[in-house]
Each structure stands twice: as structure tokens, then as C-alpha cells.
Amino acid sequence: MSKMEVAERVPVAAVKGLIADALTAAGLPREDAATCARMMAEADLTGADAHGVFRLPQYVRRLKAGGFNARPNITVTKSAPATALVDGDNGMGHLVMSRAAETAIALARDMGVAWVGVRRSNHAGPAGLYAEMPAAAGMIGMYSAVANANHMAVWGGADSLLGTNPLAIGVPSGAGPVVLDMATTVVSYGTVKNYALQGKPMQPGWMVNTSTGEDIIDAKKSAEGLLLPIGGYKGSGLAIMLGLLAGPLNRAAFGRDVVDFNADDASETNTGHFIIALDIARFLPLADYKAEVDRHIAELKASQRLPGVDEIRMPGERRRQSREERARDGLPLSAALVVQLDKLAGELSVKPLSARS
Amino acid sequence: MSKMEVAERVPVAAVKGLIADALTAAGLPREDAATCARMMAEADLTGADAHGVFRLPQYVRRLKAGGFNARPNITVTKSAPATALVDGDNGMGHLVMSRAAETAIALARDMGVAWVGVRRSNHAGPAGLYAEMPAAAGMIGMYSAVANANHMAVWGGADSLLGTNPLAIGVPSGAGPVVLDMATTVVSYGTVKNYALQGKPMQPGWMVNTSTGEDIIDAKKSAEGLLLPIGGYKGSGLAIMLGLLAGPLNRAAFGRDVVDFNADDASETNTGHFIIALDIARFLPLADYKAEVDRHIAELKASQRLPGVDEIRMPGERRRQSREERARDGLPLSAALVVQLDKLAGELSVKPLSARS
16 A cells, blocks of 8 residues: 555544455355454554555455355364464465464463464465464464565576565563564565655665666666565575475475465465464563563663664564554555445445445 | 685594594583584584684683583473473583474474573574474474674664574475574674675675764774664564574573673673474475475576576575585685684693694
8 A cells, every 4th residue: 555645544443344344245254254354454553554454355356256265164183282284275364374373372372382384375464463463362473474476586586486475473571562574575565666656766675677687776667676585695595494384384385386366366375374372481470571571672772873863663663553543543544445445345235434434 | 714714624523523622621521522512513514614613712711711611400391291491501502502402303203393492501603503403303493592792783773782693494305404594684793804804895784883873884994883684674673583582581691681702701691592393294294395395496496597696595505515515625724713723722732633634
């Protein structure tokens, strides 16, 4: 979503209602639609604008085209005392990953730690959502996935074989979960699109022209190249390793096998994820850990700043501020998105946003 | 170690012998000294020049100054069916982390996955060593640590509060373990020192001058600034999160509490690490996984290259090549290092390298 053209603030309850009704109309059981609505609205609340209601038209399109299974039989196979493999039966990623996260938390409660792999899932929104679930339960959460489109090459390469494969880590603190949610590319395509709209030059190191090997500065020329990884070969290596854990380990797609879900509404993506939950109380009392996290975060936050820097931001801070502000003032939706959502509501014969506020 | 002034190739057996004898002379039980020698030589073999025999003089100095406990009582507390906490009793990091890795592998064999935290440990060499141990046992390995000196600030900050806190991930493949070992900084201090020696300009984004906020290009001025994280706030956030998992979760040092072991030989560092082992066979047959890893690595390796790029390198490839070549031709030691090691051998009355080749 472009950050420039915010048309209006829409109460989160209205957005949640629209998502739930639209997904129900598109064939999901009402309870599943409500779960998706809750997770997607949470993405919007926490500032992950490209992962919330913005995706609704695409999700409905996939449901209609048969790309998602609206009535999946999600199965959980406990493969060892502390591990499980979830088969999502091509259901919506939010349903599949919620189930996986709940399984990980329950197993970790008994075993101290759990690793849950996921196959035959789909796009599940921002990584931070799933790292936060264990953190909200007093645990450490770690999550990754094979992204649903390849926008990056291996370091030195020119073939689009890797996704932005994100890594999210969540820990509890006195102020609530501290969540890092990072892509393995320097910037997202969303940022590139925003720069193109604004005519702003991109920075060197963001994108490479695959024909010339040179940096792309003009964002309007983004189609000539690919996103670059953080730290060169490091980010490329990290995307590969996370991909090998989230994909092939679960017999899910990776590399050449990834289906670009932006270009194809009908094919099953066989999306893979993994989530780790660790029970902090097995190491020290939860309150002691939270106090230490609070102390370290406060020390880092209050540390000496570089010239010209107004404020040091900690992981998850923007996320928490956004959540507070948007829960109070509503979600900032662009005019273009509201038009799209109204059209969708019309097609599905559900109440438009304007009738819900 | 400077890569410029390689004086000679020394057989790895000679280096291993020197390390074992020197550590024994410095007070370690012979068996423990042999374990450290094996791990340190492995670091040299795999190309981690700053983490092998190069560290021997410092380690001996710490043993003499009381900074290391030469006869630690390392304890393993199984805190849940799939977790354990290792207390290193301030012993050498290699001993403590070997014990932790073995514990993780054994627990994962029974439970599917294991998370082992470590406290009161010390510098344990390159992260890759410990991610490789589960991989060599047919498992996934994941390792991190709080580095033993702070060379980085939080993103936007000017206080040296974070280390290069590395992340290493290892997976098995047909060709042997594929190991990613990455620091959360763009470059290491070793690279900066090399550039200073060679008078080569550094690249923007490597180091920041903490007074001016500008990039440091002249490596000789490195004392005026700090290393920068990969991906800006992302690498900074990753260093923080890994630190909160390896440090405070195990009641080990992080942030302001880190002891700079380059500046202080006598104080206990309370170094924290963690290691995760995951048994692949609980997800799919090991041979199937290795075959898939081989296929994906081959596809990435053979993919289209950017103009001017001769070869695409995969994680762990340089490591494997270095191991082969150095096992055959010996370890490349700089003249300066050989002089140091001869001096050390004299002080400890053990056979010098020249008498071992």
C-alpha cells in the first residue's frame, strides 16, 4: 500500500468484519473466516500494511480460482515428543500457521522446546505474527518461511531463485512482546513501489540490474532487476538456509519450485514454514527474564546517539506504537484500497466498509 | 591474522600437537587440552584464521591470569525433556560448547529437537564449528553466542554495546555439512585490520565515525568508530535478539555487562551461547533430505551469473575447499604468528612448531 495517499481512518472492527464476511462469502466456514480476519487485522494494526486487508482481494481471487482450499482438513502429526509436522491441505496460511503455533506452544509447555514444520500451507501474513504468539504465552518464538514469490538471486547471481524469506524472533518483556521481523532483502518490493510512485531515487545496494550488474537507482526501472540481500553473501546465505529449513525439510517448495502467487491464482503453492517455541521458565523464572530484557532494552534505547539521530528504535517498538495508535484512531487505508474493497464487497454482496463504521 | 604475509605451511598435526602441549603446560588436563586442540585446529582448517591457533597466546595468558578455570566442573542440568542448561564453570569455551553440542544431539535423538543454553562459558572459536556438529550427525544445527567484545552500537547509536553476535546454521548434504556462519556486522575487525595494513580504502557502510556519524573509509582510523550491522536496523535487531537468547536467558552477560576479553585477561566473562539440534529423520528420511539439499544447491550454484561474476559461492563451500586444501598442504601461518608461537613454546618449555614438522 502506498503510504502517501491515506484517504481515511477505518475502525479496525469494521475492517475485521469486512474480512470475515468476505471470506465466508468466498466459501470459508465462518469460524475460519473469523480467525483469518483476526490475524489479518492484527497485521494492519501492527503496521504490516502489505500483509493485512490489502491482501483480501487477492485471497478471494485465489479462493474463487481454486488456488486455496476453502475447507481444508489440516492435520497435525506429532513426529517425536517435541516435534510435529502440520499438513495444511492447501488451506489459508493464517489458519495453518495459527494451528502450527498453537501446537508448538502446547508441545513446548511439556517438553521445554518444540519445533513444528509446516507443508502445503499458503501466504500467512507477516512473520512477526507467529513469533509473537509464543512470546505472548511467556515463551521465545522463532519463525521463518519460504516466501511466496522469488524476488532475489543468490549472491552473484541473476536468476530469480530466492524469496525475501523472513526471520522473526519474539521474546516477552514487561512492556509486551519484543518482536523482530526482518526480511533477508535490504528493502521490500513495497518500498520500491513507493519510491517509484514518488519519483525518489533508491539507494545503492537495494536492487541490482541483472543485465549490467549495476545498482538500480531509478525505482521505475525495478523490472530490470532484483532485490539485493542484506550484508551481501550473508543475507543470501541466510535466505538459503532458512529456505532449506522451511521448505525441503517439510517437503515444501523452495528455489525453482516456488509458485509466484502474485502471477498465478490457481496453482497450489505448497508453502513451507517452521516455528520454534521455547519455554523460558525451564531456564529461569519468567519475571526475571522479562526484567532483564527490560533493563537491556532500556540501556540500549538510552545509549549515546550518532549526530543527527533523534531517537534509537528498538525491535518491535514501531510495531507496538502502531498497534496502540491504530487501535485508537483506526487503520489508515489508501483511497485506492478502499475503492478496491468496496468493489469486492459489491461482488460478494457483503456490507461495504462505509456501512460498518 | 594478516592474509598477506604467509610465511610457511605447517602440517595441521604439528599445530594440534603444539596447542595440546601448550594448554596442558598451562594447567589443563591432557584430555581437555586435546579436545581444545582438535576444535582450534578445525577452525584453522576451515579457514577461520582468527579463531584457531592464532588465539593460543591469548588463551594461555588468560589461563595464567586466572581468567579461565583450567579444571572446571562443567555441569549439565536437564531442565525439561528437550532442554538443558550447561554451566561451564568458567572453563574454556571449546570444552563447554562441545559438551553442549553433544547434549543437544543426544536429546534431539530422543525428543526430535533440543535447545541447550550455556552460561559461564568463554570464547569458543567460530560459530560454524557448533552448527556443524549436529549436521555431521544427520541433524539440523543452529548456534549463536554473545560475542566476547562489543564492537558495534545499536542502529543509530554511538555506544559500543553490541557484539558481532554470530548466527550459524548447518544442514547435512551429500557433499557433507552445508554451514552458514555469519556475523551480524558487515565485516569483522580482522578485515578492518587487514585493510589498514594494506592501506586499502574501506567501503561505505562498514564502519561509522561515532563523533561525526560519517562512514570511515581510512581503515587506519578505525579506532574513531564502530562496526556497522548488516542491513542497518535489521542486523542490529538480529544482534540484539540473538544476544537476549544466548545471554540473559542463560543468566549470562549481554550489552553493558560484556567483558572485553581482548583488554582483560583475568575477569570471568560469563559468556552465553545456545545450540539447537533437530533430528531430520522425524520429518523425512535423511537420504531424501540430503538429495533435496544437493539438488537445490546445485541449481543455485549453476544459475545465471551477474556480469563480471566468475563463480557463485554457496554457504560452506569455501569452508569445505579450505579444509581439503589445508589438510593436504598444511595451515598457512604468518611469519609474525610463528614468531609468537615459538616464543610461547619457549616460555612453556614445550616443543616448538619447527621440531614437530
